[in-house]
Amino acid sequence: MTTPTSTCLWLESGAAEAAAFYQTLFPDARVTHTQPKFDNPDEALVVSLEIGGQKFSLLNGGPYYKLTPAASIEVKLDTQADIDRVWAGLSEGGTEMQCGWLTDRWGVSWQIVPKVFFDLIAGPKADAVMAAMMQMVKFDIAALEAAAE
Numbered sequence: 001m002t003t004p005t006s007t008c009l010w011l012e013s014g015a016a017e018a019a020a021f022y023q024t025l026f027p028d029a030r031v032t033h034t035q036p037k038f039d040n041p042d043e044a045l046v047v048s049l050e051i052g053g054q055k056f057s058l059l060n061g062g063p064y065y066k067l068t069p070a071a072s073i074e075v076k077l078d079t080q081a082d083i084d085r086v087w088a089g090l091s092e093g094g095t096e097m098q099c100g101w102l103t104d105r106w107g108v109s110w111q112i113v114p115k116v117f118f119d120l121i122a123g124p125k126a127d128a129v130m131a132a133m134m135q136m137v138k139f140d141i142a143a144l145e146a147a148a149e
Helices: 015-025 080-091 116-120 126-134 141-147
Strands: 007-011 030-036 044-051 054-060 073-077 101-103 109-114
Touching: 015 030, 015 044, 015 054, 015 080, 073 080, 080 101, 080 109, 080 141, 109 116, 116 126, 116 141, 126 141
Parallel strands: 007 054, 073 109
Antiparallel strands: 030 044, 044 054, 101 109
């Protein structure tokens, strides 16, 4: 039995803008549905979005609840150029944190991680790699690989 699931992210406002912006950063992102507000059909209540095959609902819920970094979207990328591009986009108007975490301008928390990181922390120099990572804000693949040598 398959149970369809998605993650609902409560935004104060800007769900359609956020979904459109995420589509510019992730080539496989697509809006699958928009539910208009009942009292204003020109504004979205919910925007359904897929990124990397993961389903999200972006809800324009108002100021009642706030997202926190306790839940984040982890994005695993191949190259430093991809990390730099996605990081620059998501951090614009947001807040950068340590160890590859950031919160974007809509309050959504992200972890932008190089795929190679998981191989490096499984290797013989895992402690050195972790120590290097703990000094980073945005991940630096070359520095992680140097720590693994």
